[in-house]
Amino acid sequence: MNLVDQPRAAQxxxxxxRALYNKLPIYFNKRVVDYIKYYDTWGKFLKPIDWTPNMGDxxxxxxxxxxxxxxxxxxxxxxxxxxxxxxxxxRETKEDTQVYRHFFESDVFDFLPAFTDFxxxxxxxxxxxxxxxxxxxxxxxxxxxxxxxxYVYICNPIDGGAELxxxxxxxxxxxxxxxxxxxxxxxxALTGGGLSLENVKKMGPVVYTDLGAKPFQGQVTPDGxxxxxxxQKFCLVCGTEIWDxxxxxxxxxxxNYLLNNRAIDxxxxxxxxxxxxxxxxxxxxxxxxLRIAADGTIPAPETVEEGAANHDYGDTIPxxxxxxxxxxxxxxxxxxxxxxxxxxxxxxxxxxxxxxxxSEFNGMDWSGKVRMTRNLLIPSINxxxxxxxxxxxxxxxxQLFADGIMGISPNRRRHIVPVFYRRTRTQT
Numbered sequence: 301m302n303l304v305d306q307p308r309a310a311q312x313x314x315x316x317x318r319a320l321y322n323k324l325p326i327y328f329n330k331r332v333v334d335y336i337k338y339y340d341t342w343g344k345f346l347k348p349i350d351w352t353p354n355m356g357d358x359x360x361x362x363x364x365x366x367x368x369x370x371x372x373x374x375x376x377x378x379x380x381x382x383x384x385x386x387x388x389x390x391r392e393t394k395e396d397t398q399v400y401r402h403f404f405e406s407d408v409f410d411f412l413p414a415f416t417d418f419x420x421x422x423x424x425x426x427x428x429x430x431x432x433x434x435x436x437x438x439x440x441x442x443x444x445x446x447x448x449x450x451y452v453y454i455c456n457p458i459d460g461g462a463e464l465x466x467x468x469x470x471x472x473x474x475x476x477x478x479x480x481x482x483x484x485x486x487x488x489a490l491t492g493g494g495l496s497l498e499n500v501k502k503m504g505p506v507v508y509t510d511l512g513a514k515p516f517q518g519q520v521t522p523d524g525x526x527x528x529x530x531x532q533k534f535c536l537v538c539g540t541e542i543w544d545x546x547x548x549x550x551x552x553x554x555x556n557y558l559l560n561n562r563a564i565d566x567x568x569x570x571x572x573x574x575x576x577x578x579x580x581x582x583x584x585x586x587x588x589x590l591r592i593a594a595d596g597t598i599p600a601p602e603t604v605e606e607g608a609a610n611h612d613y614g615d616t617i618p619x620x621x622x623x624x625x626x627x628x629x630x631x632x633x634x635x636x637x638x639x640x641x642x643x644x645x646x647x648x649x650x651x652x653x654x655x656x657x658x659s660e661f662n663g664m665d666w667s668g669k670v671r672m673t674r675n676l677l678i679p680s681i682n683x684x685x686x687x688x689x690x691x692x693x694x695x696x697x698x699q700l701f702a703d704g705i706m707g708i709s710p711n712r713r714r715h716i717v718p719v720f721y722r723r724t725r726t727q728t
Contacts, residue, residue, distance in 0.1 A: 456493025485596035513634035538590035637715035
């Protein structure tokens with residue numbers, strides 16, 4: 301059984317069935333890089349801050365604020381008069397946020413050195429730790445961003461009001477779930493339309509004019525990906541359901557919008573970013589976008605089939621509450637919204653595919669490094685028939701574990717806006 305958010309001392313002894321595994325790889329951290337590439341969404345937008353041991357429990361973001369344009373007209377003095385002057389001031393803002401930590405570990409399983417060979421390839425268990433750590437980090441970023449966004453965009457609000465509305469946020473330094481169930485219930489009731497192309501086009505002036513957000517400039521993204529697909533564009537982070545539905549009208553649309561608007565290219569794929577919408581937008585797909593149930597709760601995307609009579613008993617399946625949730629949340633992302641601690645190994649060390657010695661590997665340290673330990677206590681029976689704890693002095697048992705240190709600091713919160721839309725499937 302998979303467990304989440306357990307106390308530190310919970311389930312100290314859970315032995316994995318030794319028959320499920322034949323080999324244990326030591327060189328498993330190569331796979332972390334691949335999982336970052338596949339599951340990492342938000343790391344592509346957040347300027348990285350390198351994690352170092354003993355860096356403290358608080359991170360401070362200091363941001364240079366550009367001088368405002370405080371005139372709408374300009375008229376200098378004539379050449380024969382004394383010139384007037386402008387005094388330009390560049391200011392700084394700062395915001396402190398806490399640094400957070402989370403544990404990941406495997407079950408305990410047998411490790412017999414004399415009969416186990418060491419392979420560079422990864423087994424399923426170390427894969428799962430690397431994947432879940434990467435997913436957790438990405439969900440942490442999205443959670444902090446969603447609950448820290450001072451504005452939300454509601455597609456086709458049924459009260460006839462403005463789409464862009466102020467929203468509750470957490471205040472530094474502690475990140476909190478500020479958009480509570482009651483607030484989300486009200487937003488669910490207000491959301492009347494789907495995320496159609498018409499709504500995407502309406503978002504442009506809102507982001508650029510009303511919020512003063514800057515589009516991306518096409519530089520390499522913080523995770524090293526090619527940023528050319530973002531040049532002079534905003535990014536819409538959404539699920540593939542939205543992308544598939546762009547060929548259709550959707551809830552709140554007038555229909556056939558794609559046929560009537562040729563300044564759209566759904567086939568352009570540049571690195572991790574997909575398509576060009578009106579020359580102002582590109583998209584980044586989330587594997588599991590944020591969804592809201594009718595009661596204002598946020599369902600998890602997957603669950604385990606517990607029905608013993610079902611053909612897929614014990615399998616990981618889509619969570620029905622997630623599949624049937626009526627409201628989806630996409631995100632408008634502009635340039636430099638947040639900074640974040642870098643989680644994961646240095647990609648350059650693993651990208652070349654060359655072999656690395658164990659001394660080189662052990663000499664590196666990073667947040668989220670998957671480690672192996674035999675430092676365990678083993679339940680054993682003593683001469684009185686009692687269960688006691690013995691040390692793992694013979695090295696018969698082994699466990700994998702990782703510690704994730706993560707943090708996120710706002711730069712310009714208004715540069716990310718959650719978009720609430722009513723979900724619909726494409727009709728054509």
